[in-house]
Amino acid sequence: MRFYEYEAKQLLAKHGVALPKRTFARTADEAASAARELGGATVLKSQVLTGGRMKAGGVLFAATPEEARTAAERILALPISGQQPAGVLVEERRDIAQEYYVAVTWDARAKRPVIVFSDMGGIDIEEVAQTHPAHVSRTHFSNLRPLSDYVAKLAVARTGVTGNDLAPLTRIVLNLARIFVQYDLTLAEINPLAKLSDGSFIALDSHMDMEEEARGGQRALLAELAIADTDTRQARPPTPFEVDGARVDAADTRGVAGRVVEFDGNMGLVIGAGGGSLTLFDAVRSAGGKPANYCEIGGNPSVAKAAALTKLVLSKPGVQKIAVMMNVVSNTRADIMARGVIKGCIDAGRDPAQTIAIFRIPGSWEEEGAKILRRYGVEYVDRSVSMHEAAQRAVAKMG
Amino acid sequence: MAILIDEQSRFIIQGITGREAVTMTRELLNYGAQVVGGVTPGRKGRDVHGVPVEDTVRAFTERMHVDGAIVAVPPAFTADAVHEAIEAGIKLIVIVTERVPRRQVAQFVEYAEQEGARIIGPNCLGIISPGKSKMGGIGGAAESTRRAFTPGHIGVMSRSGGMTVEIANALTEAGLGQSTAVSIGGDAIIGSSYAELMPLFEADPATHGIAIYSEPGGPMEAQLADYMRESNSRLPVVAFMAGRFMDAMPGVRFGHAGTIVEGRADTTAEKIARMEAAGIAVAERIEQIPALLKQRLGA
Amino acid sequence: MAMFIRVDLDASLQQDVDLKKRLVEVCPVDIFALDGDTLTTVDANLDECTLCDLCTDAAGARVKVVKLYE
Ligand code: SF4
Numbered sequence: 205m206r207f208y209e210y211e212a213k214q215l216l217a218k219h220g221v222a223l224p225k226r227t228f229a230r231t232a233d234e235a236a237s238a239a240r241e242l243g244g245a246t247v248l249k250s251q252v253l254t255g256g257r258m259k260a261g262g263v264l265f266a267a268t269p270e271e272a273r274t275a276a277e278r279i280l281a282l283p284i285s286g287q288q289p290a291g292v293l294v295e296e297r298r299d300i301a302q303e304y305y306v307a308v309t310w311d312a313r314a315k316r317p318v319i320v321f322s323d324m325g326g327i328d329i330e331e332v333a334q335t336h337p338a339h340v341s342r343t344h345f346s347n348l349r350p351l352s353d354y355v356a357k358l359a360v361a362r363t364g365v366t367g368n369d370l371a372p373l374t375r376i377v378l379n380l381a382r383i384f385v386q387y388d389l390t391l392a393e394i395n396p397l398a399k400l401s402d403g404s405f406i407a408l409d410s411h412m413d414m415e416e417e418a419r420g421g422q423r424a425l426l427a428e429l430a431i432a433d434t435d436t437r438q439a440r441p442p443t444p445f446e447v448d449g450a451r452v453d454a455a456d457t458r459g460v461a462g463r464v465v466e467f468d469g470n471m472g473l474v475i476g477a478g479g480g481s482l483t484l485f486d487a488v489r490s491a492g493g494k495p496a497n498y499c500e501i502g503g504n505p506s507v508a509k510a511a512a513l514t515k516l517v518l519s520k521p522g523v524q525k526i527a528v529m530m531n532v533v534s535n536t537r538a539d540i541m542a543r544g545v546i547k548g549c550i551d552a553g554r555d556p557a558q559t560i561a562i563f564r565i566p567g568s569w570e571e572e573g574a575k576i577l578r579r580y581g582v583e584y585v586d587r588s589v590s591m592h593e594a595a596q597r598a599v600a601k602m603g
Numbered sequence: 604m605a606i607l608i609d610e611q612s613r614f615i616i617q618g619i620t621g622r623e624a625v626t627m628t629r630e631l632l633n634y635g636a637q638v639v640g641g642v643t644p645g646r647k648g649r650d651v652h653g654v655p656v657e658d659t660v661r662a663f664t665e666r667m668h669v670d671g672a673i674v675a676v677p678p679a680f681t682a683d684a685v686h687e688a689i690e691a692g693i694k695l696i697v698i699v700t701e702r703v704p705r706r707q708v709a710q711f712v713e714y715a716e717q718e719g720a721r722i723i724g725p726n727c728l729g730i731i732s733p734g735k736s737k738m739g740g741i742g743g744a745a746e747s748t749r750r751a752f753t754p755g756h757i758g759v760m761s762r763s764g765g766m767t768v769e770i771a772n773a774l775t776e777a778g779l780g781q782s783t784a785v786s787i788g789g790d791a792i793i794g795s796s797y798a799e800l801m802p803l804f805e806a807d808p809a810t811h812g813i814a815i816y817s818e819p820g821g822p823m824e825a826q827l828a829d830y831m832r833e834s835n836s837r838l839p840v841v842a843f844m845a846g847r848f849m850d851a852m853p854g855v856r857f858g859h860a861g862t863i864v865e866g867r868a869d870t871t872a873e874k875i876a877r878m879e880a881a882g883i884a885v886a887e888r889i890e891q892i893p894a895l896l897k898q899r900l901g902a
Numbered sequence: 903m904a905m906f907i908r909v910d911l912d913a914s915l916q917q918d919v920d921l922k923k924r925l926v927e928v929c930p931v932d933i934f935a936l937d938g939d940t941l942t943t944v945d946a947n948l949d950e951c952t953l954c955d956l957c958t959d960a961a962g963a964r965v966k967v968v969k970l971y972e
Binding site for chain 1: 905906931949950952953969971972
Binding site: 308388588 | 709747765772861
């Protein structure tokens with residue numbers, strides 16, 4: 205789950221990291237009065253859940269409140285990577301002497317959090333990591349031992365920073381690592397971390413991601429930031445079809461019918477689960493098929509759930525047929541799936557024989573499943589037909 | 604031979620009285636696995652399909668040798684169950700539970716490292732050494748397990764539980780049996796990655812080649828490629844890459860840390876290039892895996 | 903309306919109070935219910951039948967699970 209910059213900065217402020225004076229504004233009027241209160245030059249930043257704002261024109265500078273209003277108007281009207289901004293962050297403009305970079309994230313290889321620190325921060329940090337590796341340090345810390353100051357000191361000192369800058373930078377890095385741990389974040393980044401002409405340090409921009417599974421445990425934080433349970437923070441808002449997909453899943457605890465994503469095609473997919481869905485979606489595309497949706501159904505769903513998902517997929521305009529396919533299943537039952545998709549077709553007012561292009565779910569209870577399908581005139585294929593062949597056959601039937 | 608488990612392996616199931624675990628217990632017993640006990644707090648003295656239930660892991664480890672534990676408790680209790688098993692001296696822990704918070708996983712994985720215990724999962728179907736034993740729901744009922752998995756010489760590893768079975772089944776259909784198949788788990792942080800299990804297969808004379816399932820995201824395929832380049836492995840590896848369509852729908856990038864830590868390695872195109880450069884053959888379809896392996900085995 | 907499964911109850915069942923309770927208990931998908939003292943089948947759940955045989959284990963031939971697709 206992703207935080208907006210203004211929320212990330214609220215967390216930094218709470219944990220003692222210095223920041224520019226700032227106000228979050230939802231309208232151009234609010235932005236103008238915020239600029240007036242801040243006094244002097246301001247910078248206005250689009251609040252979207254994506255990087256690359258600067259290059260997209262989502263960061264503008266203003267010398268006066270009137271300029272701030274114009275800038276805010278432009279920013280609020282500018283979608284970035286398809287996202288409508290949630291508002292603008294109006295900040296006082298500061299003179300920067302040097303830019304640093306600090307982030308804490310998971311290193312899946314080492315299975316530990318890692319602090320990445322650089323004394324050459326800014327938007328080109330990835331390039332710096334390539335061209336000036338000595339200026340980018342990576343410092344892992346233990347999941348079990350208490351997080352101690354020396355870890356942060358090591359991260360900073362490894363890039364050659366010493367003297368008066370070492371102590372304040374160590375403190376900021378340590379605070380960021382603590383925030384990462386305390387709030388179950390998967391990314392906590394300050395870039396740039398700026399040294400001002402007076403020698404002090406402030407966080408100019410920040411990115412934070414929280415683990416999706418942690419939402420339950422972090423209720424207090426979400427309440428503090430006024431983030432509602434319904435606020436999914438996905439990169440693009442879900443379509444009504446996708447919202448209905450989530451509803452199908454939530455209506456019944458047996459099995460999962462998740463990750464329903466909508467596409468433009470004419471071939472509905474009832475496929476599962478994780479790896480099987482990825483494989484089958486590829487298979488349909490490489491056979492020249494045009495999927496109408498992606499989904500992951502599995503974990504031994506109920507007949508009702510399989511039926512509801514089938515009906516939903518068939519409700520999408522332009523869907524001619526559906527393909528029902530899975531890898532060799534261990535606990536999902538072929539017969540239960542067969543009942544579900546046939547019921548879904550009939551509930552949607554369609555003839556299963558004409559609607560189900562193919563049914564390929566080998567594994568548990570497959571003989572029983574085959575009987576049901578035969579009765580309704582649906583083509584059933586067993587494990588001797590590979591996932592790719594099954595997809596090809598289904599696509600061939602689309603006409 | 605095989606890796607991790609064989610017909611001698613004796614293990615317990617933590618959370619044995621849960622609905623799915625009861626089914627799993629029956630399937631495991633029918634397959635011939637040695638399930639010697641189960642743990643559910645407060646259920647001491649009961650049995651599940653004849654398997655005795657105790658309140659604690661130590662109740663078993665103090666009176667008998669236990670090789671492994673399957674953890675099948677709800678996510679909120681998983682970390683506790685794993686810590687209990689490690690502390691009781693169990694050296695192989697298979698965690699089937701999904702949605703365990705990442706920090707908790709990282710914590711018990713680090714604890715396991717310290718104690719010399721191996722973790723498989725979480726969010727996995729488990730391990731099977733065909734014809735010998737299995738730990739976890741992999742393959743389902745004993746009879747369908749025997750249909751998909753046959754004894755032989757290919758090691759299988761997969762981040763997707765379902766695709767572990769699909770790949771083994773394709774190998775079986777083509778006459779290639781498996782030494783051991785491991786569903787390693789689908790989460791970002793797991794107990795054992797491909798590269799971390801490779802030395803075990805390397806040391807197993809019964810394993811002649813490896814098949815893996817891979818997908819977008821994470822550094823695991825790059826890590827395997829590094830291993831293959833650095834280790835001079837005797838084992839031919841064939842990988843199947845799923846989710847190629849995801850390259851065309853890039854996630855919205857956020858921050859730079861991921862790229863700095865992992866490199867630009869998590870698209871399927873990047874992963875395929877890295878694996879091929881390391882001598883790993885990459886199949887476009889599951890059914891190509893057996894032929895690619897046979898070529899490399901000179902069979 | 904159930905499409906795939908029908909469950910027939912023998913009339914003699916209604917006399918056996920313990921068995922009626924047992925049937926309600928054993929079925930994993932709640933196909934049996936007590937309407938007052940009368941054992942009935944729940945139409946909405948019939949198609950969820952897992953063919954687990956727990957009901958026939960308990961009641962013998964007095965319960966019949968019929969596959970409508972056979
Ligand atoms: S077979 Fe099982 S699921 Fe079906 S009615 Fe009997 S007890 Fe219920």
